[in-house]
Each structure stands twice: as structure tokens, then as C-alpha cells.
Amino acid sequence: MRGIASLLTRDLALALRLGGGGGIGVAFFVLAVVLIPLGVGREAATLARIAGGVLWIAALLAALLSLDRIFQADFEDGTLDQLMLSPLALEQVVLAKSIAHWLTTGLPMVVIAPILGAMLQLPNSALPALMIGMALGTPALSLIGAIGAAITVGVRRGGLLLSILVLPLYIPTLILGARAVEQSLLALSPWPALGLLAALTLFSAALAPFAAAAALRINTR
């Protein structure tokens, strides 16, 4: 347990220090959403209708942008080899690193989403569904992304390949997240979509550590 805590705090420290790229994902999220009214126009009805989808797509892309940070640097400087020899199981390493990625990318997006939602004229009644949806769904983005990051870890400039691999896997999260917001806009219950979103996150939490660890073992040969 202490080993996992050490690794987690290290990953957080590295992400937040100079060159770690911890704030990049969130900054991208904010900028992408701010651009939407400039392109679509400021008509409240239009913005409110697309707000949920726009926020979720921006969250997807922001998560994607920082995925290669999860394993790439550790692979290149030999840290990954040492982690494989450490008393921690590689599956635990993957989980700790995915959590660190979520804490530096997903969590800030959850916090800032209602502000951006209000900016896109999203009615207050839809904000809880947006925030709960983000809190339940963004961990799945980090976990599924970790699988893609592990598969492409040996590829130089693998960012583009990573996007192509991972984006299709993000589709269910996007549909359910946007659906929850849409439902509450229509004064319907968002809970079926939110429940499925939670199920998706739990499923990826169960699957991703094993899938990503298997990919890492092949890539460090």
C-alpha cells in the first residue's frame, strides 16, 4: 500500500512540476469550449441544446491529449523496467498511474464543467447531471486511455496512433454522458444514463489494469 502511495504522489508531483503537462488537459478543455460560442453564435437555445455534447467531446479530447504522459516518459528513462522488478504488481502500477492521470486531468474538468456549462447557456437544472456524469465518466477515460497508452508506449511520436486507437473506445462514454445532460434538459430522469456511465467506469477499472499491464510486458521485451 505504501508503495502505491509513493508512486501516486510521485506521478502527481511530476505532473504538476515544470514540463509535467498536468494543467495542459484542463487548459485545452476550457479553450475548446470557449471557442464554441464564437463559431456557433451566441443564440441561447442553440448553445443549450449542444452544450452537453460539446462539453463531453472537449473532455474526451482533453483526456486524449495527456494520455501519452502516463507511460511514455517512464518507458524512455528506464523507470518502467524498474517498476516491473519492484514488489508492486504491474497491474497496481497501471491503476496508480491511471488514478494520477484522472486526478490531474479528469477531476479539474469535473470542477470546472458547471462554469463552462453556464457559459454555454446550459440551464441550472441540467448542471447536476453534467457534473455527476463527468465525475462518473471521466475515470473511464483515464482507464481506457491507459490501455491505449500501454499499447503505443514503444512507438515514437505515437500520439496520433494513440488517438486513433482510443477515440473509438470512448464512444460509449460520450453517448451516455451527453445523453444524461440531454435527458435532464427535457426534464426526464438522467439516472439510467448515469447508471450505465458508472457501470462503464467500473468495467474499465476491472479490465484496464490487466490489459494495460499485458501490453506493457510485451512492449518492454
Next chain:
Amino acid sequence: MDLTLDNLACRRAGRLVYRDLCFRVEASQAAALRGPNGVGKSTLLRQLAGLIPVAGGDAQLGKASLASNPQGFQEQVAYAGHLDAVKSALSIGENLMLWAGINGTDAARARAALARFGLDAIAARPAAQCSAGQRRRLGLARLLVADRPLWLLDEPTVSLDADASALIADLVREHIAAGGMALIATHVPLGLGDIPTLEMTPPDAAAGHQGDPFLAGAWA
């Protein structure tokens, strides 16, 4: 406890790197690994660290077999390769403390290891400012915060000065005096005296190209 290589073989992307390696390192013994560039010294060390699968034969470390129980084998091994696994954004002290934390050893031992390698005075300095030799020392200091009986060292004295090279020899002597083992790939004399040596030679060319690399497991 001892390390026994029994007809060990390794393939990378279907190419035979070596086969029929037989060697024995007994408890309280250090051994050197020699051979020309590209013969597979680093590959052998990585294989013994459990990072490359066994393609034939086996290696035994105590009761653990590398072929059938790679996890149990890996847990007894400390590996110092060409990459030092040093994070530039962390300070020298933080780098080593992290590994003490991951390995479950206490901070006092990490401090002692820093002092031993002459890094205690600069422990607060960012690792980005380290020289190549200081990075190497920091990488090797990790050996002292893990309790592993077998040390696999890949050219440990590269970029080290004479004092630090002598320190490595001292540490290896202390490690084997405490019952440990070491297998050290090197091109230079280590100052360990007359130690057993595994001399690696390239496999005969014909054997390496037999069969289809795809069927031989290049895809796995």
C-alpha cells in the same frame, strides 16, 4: 541459494540471440559477463530480470525457475541497466526516496545510500542538473534500497570516476560477503580480482536462420 543457467536460450523478433548457455553463480560469489558488442550481454541480463521471455532451457535462482515462475524469480533480482531511471523534475533525494517507498524500505536506508554514493551534499538539487556520473550513481544507489539477493549490473562503471568505480567494487564485495550474488556485464577490469567469467560468443549463423521467424514466435 545459487543461480544456475541451464541451456538458456533467447530469441528477439524471431532472431536467435544465444542458446545453450550454461553457467553457475554460487552464493557469496560475483561473476563477470564478457563478450564482444552485440553478443547479447544486456539481453541476458534483461532476460534474467524477467523482462524478456525464455525461449528455451531455464534459469534457476534458489527454488524459483525463470521459465515456470518468472514472478518468483523477478522478486529476488535487482537490475541496473543502461538507463538510470532518474526523473529530472525530482530532486536527487526525492528520486531515491521514491524507490525506498516503492520497495517498502525505510527512509534512513535511502539517506545512508545517498551518503555512501557521495550524493548527500547535493540531495536537494534537481536531478536535471546531475552530471552523467552523478545520474549513474543515483541509479546504482537504488541497489541499496532493495533487498535482493541477485544483482544484475550492466556495465556499472560507465561514466563513473575512479573513486566511484572502486566504490562499486566495494559494494559488490559487501553484497556477496552478506551471502548475495552478482552478475556483472563489463568490458573493463572491475577490481574484484579473479572472479568466474561467462564468456559469450555469437551463435553459429546457420542455427539463427533456421525456420520461419513468424512460426518461431516473432509474433508473440
